[in-house]
Amino acid sequence: MELRIQEIKNKIERPATEFITGGFRPQNTLEESWIGRVFAYAEGEEIPLDQDGEQMMPLLQLYLPNQPFVPELLRDTKLITVFISYNFPDTLEKMGGHWLIREYSHTEQIVIKDLKNENSYLKPFPLRSQLVPEDAPLWDGGGLEDLEANIYRQILQLEREGIINSYYDIIKHCYSTKLGGYPSFCQPGIGIGDGFGKGFEYVFQISSDGKANLNVIDSGSLMFAKNRHNGSWSLYYDFY
Secondary structure, three states, X not given: OXXXXXXXXXXXXXXXXXXXXXXXXXXXXXXXXXXXXXOXXXXXXXXXXXXXXXXXXXXXXXXXXXXXXXXXXXXXOOEEEEEEOOOOOOOOOOOOOOEXXXXXXXXXXXXXXXXXXXXXXXXXXXXXXXXXXXEOOOOOOOOHXXXXXXXXXXXXHHHHOOOOXXXXXXXXXXXXXXXXXXXXXXXXXXXXXXXXXXXXXXXXXXXXXXXXXXXXOOOOEEEEEEEOOOOOEEEEEEOO
16 A cells, blocks of 8 residues: 555656745845845846836746756756736736746856835845655646546545545645746646646745735736747746
């Protein structure tokens, strides 16, 4: 029985880096990650403007070289910054009008700038990280359906035999802001593959965070996927 369960877990689980908000005194160096604050910019960059000419809110800054796990699609990336409009974009809206990701493959030319959007409701906090070695997809649209077709049948058979009461007896899912793992859909989701658009693969998410005063509509998460072929980004979110 234990062997059957472990075989299923081995097929579906993925590592992730989970981010925990605050709880330590920041040093304000480039090697830190932040929510609600971006201070790393290229020389000519400022806070981006949305399609209405308003400043976006600095949402996330992730320094990747010191993270315990980084997805393969970000292996050549050293730094990511994320901005979003006060008025959220539509789901799967093209990047640029209401949200923006900036990627940096090196940090030699990065300048620390103390730029703020005075209208942002987000509270800045440094982030510490920890490895989640075994993140599993949610049952309904969380990515399980994109894996081997017989996994569903194996899990249902374990339930029929009374070995487990449900899928959630044998897996854990990280709902926090994270790199990698699986997206934390609130409603039946779009999976981890082409639901984000053809050629896009889920990479990271930013979850509602009480400390940072971030509420994605109603306790939801912003989920980001990257296109392996052209490097473009896609954004999806849902909520309760």
